[in-house]
Amino acid sequence: MQLLCVLFVLIVKIAHLIVAVEPEGRMCSGCTVLSKTLYCYSGGTWAASVNYEAKGYADFYMLDISHNFVRSGALAGWLNLSNADNYVLEPNWDFSIVNVKGQAFVTNGGIGYGIPSAYIKAKPLVNVTTKFLGEEWSTVPLNNPLDQYWGESGNYVDSKNSIYYWGGWNFHTDTKAGTSFRILDYATNIWSISPAHTLPNNSVVRYQHTATMAGDNNIYFIGGSDGYKNNYNISMNEILVYDTIADTWDVRQTQGSVTPGPRILHTTTWTKNQWTKQDIRGAPGAGERYGHSAVLVGNSTLFILFGIGPNPFDNGQSVFFILDLNAMAWTDYYDASALNYSPISGTNSSHDPFIPPQQKSTNTPTIVGAVVGCVGAVGDTRHIVNPNLKLNHSGAAWRAIRRMLLLAEEKSTSYRSISGAERRQSPIY
Template sequence: MGQPNHFLFVGFLLFLSQCVRSDSLPSVYKHGCVLLGNQRIYCHGGASRSSPTTKASDTYFNDDVLYNQHVYLDVSKPLNLSSANNQWQPVATTSFTLEPRADFAIVSHNATSFIVSGGIGAKTTPGDQSLAHISIRYNAELNLWSDIKSQNASAPKFNFTFDTQLFGGRAIKISDQEYMINGGIPPNNNTVLFPNTSYVDVEATGPNWSSMQAWTIPISRGGQVFPERSRSFRVASALSRNGVVYFFGGLLPLNATDNYNYKDNMGYYGFDSLLTFYPLKNQTFDAIKPSNPDFAPAERQLHTVNAVPNTDLILMYGGVTDKGASPDFCWSYETTSGLWRTVNFTNGDGAGPRFGHQTVMVGNDSLYIIGGIDGSGVTQKDVHILNITSMTWLNGSATNTYDQTIDAASSSASSSSSSLSGGAIAGIVIGTVAAVALLIAAAVIIRIQRKKKSLLDSGPAPEGFTSSSVPPMMSSAKEYNMDPNSYPPASPTSDGSTTVYSPKPFDGSFDPIHSSNPKPHMY
């Protein structure tokens, strides 16, 4: 009759070993996270700052720590908030040496793999934060990292982000056969960037992405290529359910195509006009005006956007300027009506204002908000989960596999026989040892839970966040002047331009031009 206690003890040891292996993230921002088909969130890299940081201009360089971490969180089963914070697992190391890097483009291009492109390296001197491996790919099925290399090493490099180290770039998956990387600037002022190379379209050419081709996509219409005034920097993007890519916010480093200091002339993209890309309409661009441009969000960078599954909504979270973390930190944009709306939560502010975080959609309604710097400027290691259907923050009530394990063990113990046979006595001894171990483990877990209590509590919504009292919109910089005769451009805050890239893509001929270089770059 002592056998159930043996099972209890073995089960407890397995549970305890899992607890020992599990861990939380370090304090991190400017990292990268993706969800793969094995229902794991993978996070890589990132940086941390030891002193409070509230100005966007302080986030370009001079971080105190850069990470080469590669970890995952199993989200194949519902997690409570404590589990989402404490059950991160390190990915088994390989012979490939991962470099510390931050502020890079990352995208899962199929169910098993993701791409990391660019970023800044771990050297502490601004302008000298080089990477040995500019772009790398990870295959979770094989646990294999590899370099992304040109098939023709002598081919001219038109600043495809695979070949030229850029940071502040972002990426969006368009289909299982295509994704786009947009923007990025070099970590030094010694690299001249060619115009019309901000938007790089990548398509698979071999099975399971064994090879691929990359095109630079100029902003063009009817065979006319508009001069590109600048790079885009930290511009978030999302794919709507009608197959259109929307670009939100970020910066225009106007001198990135020259050997000038681009940080001296940074202008923000506003939200009163949005750049869109149409992959299925000969890869044309357009600028659309929201229906309520006077009610658009304030400008920002280091924010995230996610398309809400099975809807026409795109959710924007967080952001920062040199005035601090954006107080209007969560908005929705409806692609069919063109309406901006502030988001009101049902149970407090959850993650609250933050920037440099990562967001990952799990299923149809769970948005994981991972790390970032909070409104007080402190780098965080927490994970928050927002139900985007009810706009409710998870506070620990979801099912947790390991909680179920504890309950099952308790149930097994309570059903033991009271017989005092020799086997039972042995079982009691083992059970007593297990019980003592359980008590010790429980004390440790309670201590951890108390330390995590702040993650489970929700305070009131921040003042001025409700839709009836949104802070007034800051003055947004206009997007760059498209007049081909005015080059170089004036500052975006004073050029007086109207934002028109092209007529609507539905009303005329489409531009077949991929690039000034008619051939794609092969990888």
């Protein structure tokens, strides 16, 4: 009889793991690819005002991308891993998720259970930093005086085998982060804080920005605002650059006749510092969207997942769009051959298709092109960095990255023109 009971428990657990589900719509979740699996963790719902109760999720999903599929079928093909082991996941959103060589990902910070409002009392996360190694979760200890930040950015710096966190808003003190990096040594799980620096050209610490680690050992910070509830959005022309080797800051100005308006909750990838406009073919597309996830697969495919569209109250369903980067067109079909890419000899030692190759020379400056807007007033116009510019990188994979698009698809009602500058009211959680 005892044996039968044990077998029953095991069967129930396995059945739970193989049930296909469609995740609820959400914003500010974290999605990334490990091996041939797409993982998405947590996220939250949109709130119309501080007096509207927003819901945070503590769920965790995976989608097998090792085979070809049709987009409509993928929506119901997710597997819910929320209860796959004994690790208790917490609700969280607007956190950083960092992919480490395609082998693991680390989450840090976030809103967690929610910021104080008429419905929510401030409740900090129990596990501020977590790691997923492909099969199980674990907690990364957090040393004092480190704290819980949301709206921050995080990047894995291969030369230091460390994750560099920067910017954001301190959950406990209700203040903006300082100029220092919060650094996690990936091998030892030991935290440290870099020396504080005065940022160049009167630049400010950013919140809900993006940060992209390029092959020249620089981190490029784009967009964002100067803090939670603040009204100043940072120009997309002003790219803040941190050299991880020399430990120095710089500011670079982008070029091009079409510059996206200021924004938050967008995504970025690696490319040249010139904006040009690109109209993406195919339908349906991601449309007006912010607070989404953008996941690059190989050098030919970009997934756009979740986020908030033109009508926030209609975001109860999950969103999954596929962009063919070779054709620059939306498509309903995913080709798993995108996973076959690996950097050629002389690039990164890692052969993971999601890690950018190292740049052989730093003579040609590299910068990031913003992908997908947060809030804006340019309708269904897309922006893209000039694909004809030559980069000092090897490997055909980065043809796609050189022309990663900026889907400047944003909510026109969220913008108003003030002295020629575009501003918006920050999304409220």
